[in-house]
Amino acid sequence: MKLNFKNILGMMGIAASLASCSYDNYDEPSFQLDGRIVYQGEPIGVSYNDVYIELWESGWQRLGNIGVAVDQDGSYSSLLFKGEYKMIIPNNQGPFRKITNDQSGNDTIPVNLTGSRTMDIEVMPYYMIRNTDISGGSNKVTATFDLDQIITDENAKEIQEVSLYVSKTAFVDTRTSIATTNIGGGDLEDLSGITLEVDVPDRVPTQNYGYARIGVKLEGVEDRIFSQIVKVNL
Numbered sequence: 001m002k003l004n005f006k007n008i009l010g011m012m013g014i015a016a017s018l019a020s021c022s023y024d025n026y027d028e029p030s031f032q033l034d035g036r037i038v039y040q041g042e043p044i045g046v047s048y049n050d051v052y053i054e055l056w057e058s059g060w061q062r063l064g065n066i067g068v069a070v071d072q073d074g075s076y077s078s079l080l081f082k083g084e085y086k087m088i089i090p091n092n093q094g095p096f097r098k099i100t101n102d103q104s105g106n107d108t109i110p111v112n113l114t115g116s117r118t119m120d121i122e123v124m125p126y127y128m129i130r131n132t133d134i135s136g137g138s139n140k141v142t143a144t145f146d147l148d149q150i151i152t153d154e155n156a157k158e159i160q161e162v163s164l165y166v167s168k169t170a171f172v173d174t175r176t177s178i179a180t181t182n183i184g185g186g187d188l189e190d191l192s193g194i195t196l197e198v199d200v201p202d203r204v205p206t207q208n209y210g211y212a213r214i215g216v217k218l219e220g221v222e223d224r225i226f227s228q229i230v231k232v233n234l
Contacts, residue, residue: 031081033116035121036121048072052090055085058085066078076121083113085113094123097151099122130146147162158218160219163216178203208234
């Protein structure tokens with residue numbers, strides 16, 4: 001029996017439809033893996049959607065990795081299938097250095113996922129922002145804080161700039177700030193008791209509050225380390 005072109009197209013359509021149905025019948029990922037990027041249990045703040053981790057599932061490397069963005073407060077979350085994964089923080093991601101994992105003997109973190117799980121990722125930051133106090137009023141925002149240098153060996157980094165950012169929304173970084181003030185690293189006389197103050201311009205429409213946090217840029221490091229976000233009166 002001969003098959004004309006229309007017959008062939010029809011059969012191809014049926015096959016594609018069946019394949020699609022078969023694909024749609026697969027269970028969706030239902031296990032949640034979440035946690036934070038931390039130093040000694042303290043979360044490390046970063047800018048939104050700029051720092052990410054990679055998850056590689058054993059046996060599926062040819063399909064690529066699962067990229068998981070780290071949120072502003074240092075948290076991450078992903079829905080996954082049951083399985084064995086390798087978690088990797090790509091090079092040059094984040095204002096920190098990776099540390100050696102006891103199981104793998106390198107910076108790859110094995111993850112055996114048999115159910116939903118919370119797992120913090122320990123790293124070594126160059127600096128931590130400590131004792132932060134941010135307040136606002138009369139269209140000004142003031143911040144006082146200390147900087148704690150964690151890495152002091154040959155991997156240490158100099159401070160390029162320390163900044164106070166104020167945003168109208170809870171997304172606070174260089175891209176969203178409506179008021180910013182900076183101190184160059186060379187102008188810091190001490191890492192304790194640093195004070196920054198910035199005037200906030202009029203908001204249209206009027207808004208009597210905002211969100212603020214400290215950011216620190218290091219020499220040779222793309223990603224800033226941030227304090228946690230604080231809602232302030234304006």
